Amino acid sequence: MxxxxxxxxxxxxxxxxxxxxxxxxxxxxxxxxxxxxxxxxxxxxxxxxxxxxxxxxxxxxxxxxxxxxxxxxxxxxxxxxxxxxxxxxxxxxxxxxxxxxxxxxxxxxxxxxxxxxxxxxxxxxxxxxxxxxxxxxxxxxxxxxxxxxxxxxxxxxxxxxxxxxxxxxxxxxxxxxxxxxxxxxxxxxxxxxxxxxSLEVAETAKLLENSFRLVNISFINEFFIYCQKIGISINEVIHAAASKPYGFMTFYPSIGIGGHCIPIDPIYLANRAKNIGVSTDFIDLAIKVNHQMPLYFVKQAFLRLGTLSKKRILVIGISYKPNMSDTRETPVASLIRELRIEGAEVFWHDDLVEAWNGETSVPLSDEYDLAIIATPHDYLDLTKLRDLPILNTRESIQ
Ligand SMILES: NC(=O)c1ccc[n+]([C@@H]2O[C@H](COP(=O)([O-])OP(=O)(O)OC[C@H]3O[C@@H](n4cnc5c(N)ncnc54)[C@H](O)[C@@H]3O)[C@@H](O)[C@H]2O)c1
Missing domain, CATH: 3.40.50.720 (NAD(P)-binding Rossmann-like Domain)
Structure with missing residues (x-):
């Protein structure tokens, strides 16, 4: 027993x-x-x-x-x-x-x-x-x-x-x-x-599951940039495509991937593949596209404000996923770092995380030049931002 x-x-x-x-x-x-x-x-x-x-x-x-x-x-x-x-x-x-x-x-x-x-x-x-x-x-x-x-x-x-x-x-x-x-x-x-x-089938199935997510999330993020450029709503496009009853699976745009699985597991797969002389071009490209997403939003912030130097920017939501406090591998870290490199004064609000990297969450208010919604938690009351310009990382029409 x-x-x-x-x-x-x-x-x-x-x-x-x-x-x-x-x-x-x-x-x-x-x-x-x-x-x-x-x-x-x-x-x-x-x-x-x-x-x-x-x-x-x-x-x-x-x-x-x-x-x-x-x-x-x-x-x-x-x-x-x-x-x-x-x-x-x-x-x-x-x-x-x-x-x-x-x-x-x-x-x-x-x-x-x-x-x-x-x-x-x-x-x-x-x-x-x-x-x-x-x-x-x-x-x-x-x-x-x-x-x-x-x-x-x-x-x-x-x-x-x-x-x-x-x-x-x-x-x-x-x-x-x-x-x-x-x-x-x-x-x-x-x-x-x-x-x-076999052990190897189960090990590889897990890597396939998470590599599949990585590739598709990257693809929809690239698609997001396309929709933004031509001025149509990515979410409306996804909704329309998802009406097809077979052969389509929905993935939604975001500032990138995070957590302990999706950014890491595909690298385990790629590592073994490289060791045995097999290329993993899809995974390599997906990782590259994802790493560029925070930089894309830095550029969007720049286009909105003309310059980022000394601009006060409020980043909203820093965990890697809405409605939880997990900040492991969060892509928001890269967004904040790059904004600061460009000279912006960056503050962040996330009452689920509260404290992170020696900094603490600030209240939601309109005392900034721009708000960037990085991770949209359900609890957020965006009316507190009043007329503050908002960059939304999940919707191409802002
Ligand atoms: N987080 C997820 O959603 C998720 C989903 C599926 C699979 N996984 C996989 O499961 C594994 C664990 O992930 P997690 O998210 O639970 O990690 P975690 O960091 O949340 O928890 C792991 C725990 O293991 C403890 N630990 C470290 N070394 C130890 C040791 N030698 N003996 C005993 N405890 C030790 C750590 O203190 C930590 O509390 C990883 O391989 C991950 O890829 C995670």
Whole structure:
């Protein structure tokens, strides 16, 4: 009976997983190396916006749910799930240091029959080539004595419709017994499980999903510039095109991509492709188009004001996505930096983020030369801007 679960990394992926698995009857130990995160959770404060403080308190009030910074003492786990970050390093290539570190810790608790699952996004081959050797060498077990699975997470923070339970889950494993064990584990709290024939298929499917989004978001952003130039509404064009009942999928313009997935995962794919001599022109171009979007809006601001020198500009919304406070890889950082390079005095308003890079959110008001709506949160009351000129990064007719 699989009952005792260790979850390494309690971020946007690991915390919802821990809570949902606990609700379905599993006993959970969450391990996160961030002392502040563990302290917050132990004080009943949620660290993920989709999860309320009450949910965290309720879970942690149970004897079968605890969160710690490290595993000290005797623990026995049936399933060990790894949900740690897989970012880029200074050279802009995959940084597997968190994954390797968490795998090394997990390996110490692997026993015959244990199931280890990687949920972190990785480039094709990482589970077999990097994770498996660490597990076998540290545990001293042969790879037939325990199970190894890869199951990418698809969580879309703040999505009101799709959540961990009703989003179909890809599951893959080193062998058939591992696959059966992983399917059994997830089936208790996830409605639909899709089995993949190999670890590499599931790893690559995750990279395809997010590269697909990157390419399409970039394309619609380029299209946005076209619509702006000819003076028609991009959103009306999208709405009209979307009336076609097949063969079209809507993507909307923005100031660019952000977060821990879309700007990073395609680079994992491109990195592996380059290593095996395959080109990734679509991905390379999409990244380039996206990086240019903040600069495009700097140019638009310049055209509006004649000069940016000493102009007071209010940037509204700095998170990478509306209605959440996540600023990881936000394209708004580049917008603000470039405006300042051009001599503008830049202030920002975002009451969901409040504090960022040593600066704080200013109130919405008309005491500026220009407002740029970078990330439109629902709570914003734009009437406070009165007659202030507005540059909207999501609509071509301003
Ligand atoms: N954020 C998303 O929407 C999303 C969606 C799908 C997949 N993913 C993937 O899931 C993985 C995790 O992403 P996330 O957004 O949850 O990251 P996150 O930064 O929100 O959380 C990761 C947590 O892991 C902790 N951590 C780091 N090293 C550790 C270690 N050695 N042991 C234990 N804990 C450790 C960090 O302190 C952090 O709290 C990444 O590979 C990401 O690409 C993320």
């Amino acid at each position: 699989m009952n005792k679960i260790a979850i390494f990394g309690l971020g946007y992926v690991g915390l919802p997983l821990a809570i949902e698995a606990h609700k379905s009857g599993y006993s959970i130990v969450g391990i996160d190396t961030s002392l502040s995160k563990v302290s917050q959770l132990n004080s009943g404060i949620s660290t993920v916006e989709d999860i309320s403080d009450d949910t965290v308190s309720n879970s942690l009030s149970s004897d079968s749910f605890k969160v710690v910074t490290e595993l000290i003492g005797e623990y026995i786990f049936d399933v060990l799930v790894i949900c740690v970050p897989t970012p880029l390093n200074a050279e802009h290539t995959p940084d597997l240091s968190y994954l390797i570190s968490a795998t090394k810790t997990a390996a110490k608790f692997v026993r015959p029959g244990s199931l280890v699952i990687i949920e972190s996004t990785v480039e094709t081959g990482t589970t077999r080539e990097t994770v498996l050797p660490l597990l076998t060498s540290i545990s001293g077990l042969h790879d037939t004595s325990f199970f190894l699975a890869f199951s990418p997470e698809r969580v879309d923070p703040k999505n009101p419709l799709w959540n961990i339970r009703n989003t179909p889950k890809l599951v893959s494993a080193l062998n058939k017994d591992g696959l059966n064990a992983a399917v059994k584990f997830y089936s208790r709290f996830i409605d639909t499980i899709i089995e993949c024939s």
